[in-house]
Amino acid sequence: MTNDATERVRQDWESQASSWYAERNSLLAASRPIHEWLVQHLEPTDGERVLEIAAGPGDTGFLAAPRLGKGRLVSTDLAPSMVDAARKRGTELGIDNVDYRVLDAQAMDVGDASFDGVICRWGFMLMPDPSAALAECKRVLVAGGRLVFAVFTGPDENPFASIPARILIESGHMQRPASGWNPGILALSDRTRLQSLLDDVGFTSTHVEGVDMTWTFASTKEYWDFLIDLTALGPLVRSLSSSDRDAVRTAIDARLADFTRDDRIALPARCWCGVAIR
Ligand SMILES: C[S@@+](CC[C@H](N)C(=O)[O-])C[C@H]1O[C@@H](n2cnc3c(N)ncnc32)[C@H](O)[C@@H]1O
Numbered sequence: 001m002t003n004d005a006t007e008r009v010r011q012d013w014e015s016q017a018s019s020w021y022a023e024r025n026s027l028l029a030a031s032r033p034i035h036e037w038l039v040q041h042l043e044p045t046d047g048e049r050v051l052e053i054a055a056g057p058g059d060t061g062f063l064a065a066p067r068l069g070k071g072r073l074v075s076t077d078l079a080p081s082m083v084d085a086a087r088k089r090g091t092e093l094g095i096d097n098v099d100y101r102v103l104d105a106q107a108m109d110v111g112d113a114s115f116d117g118v119i120c121r122w123g124f125m126l127m128p129d130p131s132a133a134l135a136e137c138k139r140v141l142v143a144g145g146r147l148v149f150a151v152f153t154g155p156d157e158n159p160f161a162s163i164p165a166r167i168l169i170e171s172g173h174m175q176r177p178a179s180g181w182n183p184g185i186l187a188l189s190d191r192t193r194l195q196s197l198l199d200d201v202g203f204t205s206t207h208v209e210g211v212d213m214t215w216t217f218a219s220t221k222e223y224w225d226f227l228i229d230l231t232a233l234g235p236l237v238r239s240l241s242s243s244d245r246d247a248v249r250t251a252i253d254a255r256l257a258d259f260t261r262d263d264r265i266a267l268p269a270r271c272w273c274g275v276a277i278r
Contacts, residue, residue, distance in 0.1 A: 050072075
């Protein structure tokens with residue numbers, strides 16, 4: 001079951017790798033507060049080994065890499081096309097202390113205690129088994145090693161995801177999340193649930209705080225392209241008939257009016273940013 005679910009996740013992100021690469025600069029600009037928090041709490045130093053999981057085009061790890069000096073970054077993702085995108089991005093940035101690998105974070109083919117730090121930005125909430133991934137992060141860290149991660153908080157703080165999700169549910173294209181674990185953009189929004197996943201893994205200490213960012217768009221079309229090409233809802237929206245897609249888009253456009261000022265759409269977003277020490 002988990003394998004089938006993971007395979008679906010892999011296929012979804014394979015289909016978005018070229019867009020994540022094409023939009024790398026705007027993604028990086030919008031998410032600056034998040035990656036700055038992560039790199040600051042990772043505290044990378046010369047000679048350390050850092051693993052990035054669910055790295056996508058790899059940019060959070062690439063911000064840490066120069067501070068590793070003679071150390072090494074291993075940039076990994078479940079989707080081979082994302083790993084290719086990261087390799088292209090790393091070459092473009094001239095990062096030479098990095099290796100690239102396809103890796104399922106829930107079952108890592110990596111030795112115990114082989115890294116000083118692990119980074120995971122916007123990954124755990126999308127995985128069918130985030131507990132397994134967190135346990136794997138702890139296993140591959142040395143004693144005292146740091147896991148830094150970001151997941152999105154709740155629907156009210158993240159309209160970029162909750163507006164389309166509510167419309168898709170109301171129009172019958174997406175099921176209302178059932179009880180239990182349903183991977184998705186906002187699946188780890190509950191602070192108590194997140195903390196209990198961390199506690200179950202048994203890290204020595206954890207610290208989690210909310211960090212704000214803003215997605216800005218020049219037009220509703222630009223937001224629509226973002227939704228389809230870059231978010232986890234994209235594959236579902238793309239699979240709708242053109243008339244259903246048009247109806248969803250009209251409903252979304254109406255809701256975006258609340259966030260439009262001076263011809264720009266500014267959608268606030270908030271993440272739980274965390275550091276967990278092995
Ligand atoms: C929202 S993107 C985030 C990419 C990148 N971390 C960033 O913040 O720019 C989510 C990424 O998680 C990856 N992913 C999902 N499940 C995974 C798993 N089980 N193991 C490794 N990567 C996974 C996807 O392939 C995708 O590249």
